[in-house]
Amino acid sequence: MAEPTARARTNASSWIAGLSKLSLAALLLTFVTFIHLVGLGVFTHGFLLTRLVIPDVAAPYKQAGDAPLPATHSKAVLIIIDALRTDFISPHHPSPKSDNHHGVLTLPAELTASQPGHSLIFNSFSDPPTTTMQRLKAITTGSLPTFIDAGANFASTAIEEDSLISQLNAANKSVVFMGDDTWLNLFPSSFSQAYPYDSFNVEDLHTVDNGVIEHIFPLLHPDNSTQWDFLIGHFLGVDHVGHRVGPERETMRTKLAQMDTVLRDVVDKLDDDTLLVVLGDHGMTTKGDHGGDSELETSAALWIYSKGKPLAQGASSEFDWPRYTFPGSKESLRHVDQIDLVPTLSLALGLPIPFNNLGSVIPELFSGSLETLETATRVNAEQIARYVKEYDNRDVVWAVDTVTKRSTAGDDLASKITHNRRIAQVALENLRALWAQFSVPHIIAGIVLLALSVAATVALYLGVRNSGPKWDDYVRLALDTAITTGGITSSVVGTVAGVYTRDPAVAIKTFFVSTAAIASLLLALPLVFRDRKTSWRSVTLSQAIGPAVLILHAVSFASNSFVMWEDRMVGFLLVSIVLVSLWRALLAPMASLRLRILLYSLGLAIIARAMGFSTICREEQQPYCRVTFYGPSGGPSDWGLYMAPVAALMFLPRVVAVVLSWSKSYNGPAPFFIAAVWRVLIIVNTLYWVFEWMETWDGLQPDRIPLVKIMKLWIARVSLGASLGLLPHLWYNSGLCIDVVKTADQATGEEEVGVYGFGNSYGSTYLLFLLIIFSVVHLVSASAGQVVLCLVLVAILLYVELIDAQRDSIVMKLQFANSASPGAFDGPSNALVRPSFTDAVPLALLALLAFFTTGHQAVFASIQWKAAFVGFETVTYPWSPALVGLNTIGPLLLVAMAVPLVAIWNVSPRPNQSVPVLAHSVQLALAFITYFATITLASAVTSAWLRRHLMVWKVFAPRFMIAGIILLAVDVALIFAVTVGFGVTSSKVYRTFRSVSE
Known part of the structure; x- marks a missing residue:
């Protein structure tokens, strides 16, 4: 690429020309972030659309006689x-049986x-994503959830489409x-x-359940029967026990036993018409x-x-x-879809089926006669056919029409019953496959x-x-050209779009998209006109290995x-690229350098392998x-x-101190900062998770739990x-x-002044900044993640060395090459070696490996919700x-913030800030x-290309979402x-350099 002229600064806009180099670097990275943000926003707008909600509402019956049944x-x-899995109430216990959750909540099996x-008793299939808000939408509207809806689980929004609740209100219930x-x-x-009670405080196992118990039984008393027609009680204790300690603990047995007692009391107080x-x-x-789609989550x-x-009668026995x-x-259960509950309850209570429903009636509840069952399935099929027609997707309409037009006369x-149910099933199958209406222009x-x-x-x-x-x-x-030209052109394009559409939102969106596109194109043009003197033949193996790995x-x-096993693949690539460095050890001019390169490379490879010991498995990786x-x-x-x-007490602080001592930099504030303050903090961080474990430890006396909670908090x-x-102070x-x-x-007799550690004053000072970031990420990571983070920090130090x-x-x-005589060495040099692209690749792989080995995968089920309560008793926004x-992404951010350390480690300062450490x-x-x-x-290309692939919502789409979040997080x-x-x-x-020089 040709070197810019000396007039470049004066050619730039005045406000850009007046920026300091540091401000210029910040502007450059911010502008890159803007381009990424727009690109990701446009793609997700086309790929991760929410389900099309049709505002139509099923007309309520004017009087009870209007109902078809x-x-x-x-x-x-x-x-x-909440989180009541099928086997928790099933009479057919899986093998091996768990004493903590099998045969505890026994009332359903006994009465059946x-x-x-x-x-x-049924197994009901819960469509993924299996998060509470999406499931409540499904069991009230009968509709399918969408992939992107899972992100709204922290902030639920009102349901505006037709639902069982809205039909109850319309009927004055x-x-x-x-x-x-x-x-x-x-x-x-x-x-x-x-x-209502707070739903996200997973630390609290009893408040919500006790609140439901407090209010539900008075309402079930005959004296209060006129106060309600439809009663909803949502218990959270089982779900919270699962999040806190899992299903294999005595705590789960206690909670399920409580639910069994509650259900027995409810059944005792029920009247015959409820x-x-x-x-x-x-x-x-x-x-x-x-949150995911594994069999245990959807059952x-x-x-x-x-x-x-009676419910089940003879009319359903022949099917x-x-x-x-x-x-x-070893034995099976009746199987339904969870959304089947919506049309079933609607017809059972004499209500119209909500317009957007895709569920099928549960036939056992309408099996008094074949005529009744046929009417129920026909009304259900007609309702779904109306919805499909209004949805107006050609493929789905064709599939449903094909089944509907088959003569049943x-x-x-x-x-006829079989035919009616087939209509509903075909519609559901096709809409599940469609999932969302892709916008191909936005995707492209x-x-x-x-x-x-x-x-x-x-x-x-x-450049x-x-x-x-x-x-x-x-x-x-470059920035002046991109911002000025891109901004002016985009303003014109956005204005024209706004005039022709008369929609300000379209104009704004067009402006941002055009700016990003034009600016990216202008910034990329130098690749076309790069310096022709540069030859691919001059690229060395060390320079080529980084792009090859990418x-x-x-x-x-x-x-x-490969996506499902990316955690192993990343570890393999990191070890491979590090071991390639071993050949450099053989080419080093001195034995000490050969030994250093050899030991650091082997050390990094060993740490990468050790990090791989910490695993969390995707469902698809089983049983391997x-x-x-x-x-x-x-x-x-x-x-x-x-x-x-x-690791916090003995290992990590000592390693940091030793590495700094190699460059005589364990001086000044470093001993107090590292040994006295930082060491104490990371020890305290580990104690938090010890107390977190003690709170649910079976050996802890119950009266000590409040004390443990306060200490942990x-x-x-x-x-x-x-x-x-x-x-930071x-x-x-x-x-x-x-x-x-x-x-x-x-x-x-003259006084001499020696300054120890000044040769690494950039690196050692920045390392203290990195330790601040480490302490925060270390706190919110569970114990196993804390061990991995210690290895990550050591890996960073070995890599910069x-x-x-x-x-x-x-x-x-x-x-040696420039010395006057062969084999001679003229002493130290002021030469600086520019970093290469390959120098950044091991850090990128280390960042991804840190993400996977601290207990994360590109699936919702790996989200560690316990982190939401670090320092807080309840969910506290933000x-x-x-x-x-x-x-989730803190380990990755820690490595990202270590990137400048590679450029400044052991680089000696020079007068007037002449060392290009900022450029590097x-x-x-x-x-x-x-x-x-x-x-x-x-990830975006493969997700879009394979958008009809069986694994798109299970594998490709989650990986793209994680990739996009990580990219923006890395930018910031x-x-x-x-x-x-x-x-x-x-x-x-x-x-300091100026004061020392003076």
């Missing part, structure tokens, strides 16, 4: 036991055995609710009485979590009981209804924007790298198998994966609980306060990690979502961003690292 019951009690005509406050968010003005429905909104995994219990009127065998069981009632535009953003970052990387000391002139000119990683996203991040019961791993305090608050207040106001020693020359050794080797080779986010930091930041932008682009982290971390560091170094 007489109501079977006048009232209903709907009890939701003694009163088979009045009591029915009184609906009373108590329990999970998500109901009140979904139906804010639909209840005649409401008793229908009881008990269900779990979803299941839970073996460690108590939910939810459903029990329907009628005390007076072969679907059955389901729970994993490990003259057929017997049994054939998003991919183009993401591709242009990758080209732009590559061009900026090459900064090849411009040398004048990198800022290049960036000023290409391999990106191409792997085309295979669902064993979870080690959690213990056998879903709680903390024993090795994590034991090793985390030892204040440990977290003290650590957060110190990490966000004390440590100490770092900002302290000096450099140097030691000034004055000695007198014995011969001359490896890069430094490789730089020394290159400099020495140059010195802290709880922020803490969960920090737990920006160059490495752009390389790091390029890696994540490329794999995000690859690097802006923060360069502006705050590097900015304060360079300011300290410059002030």
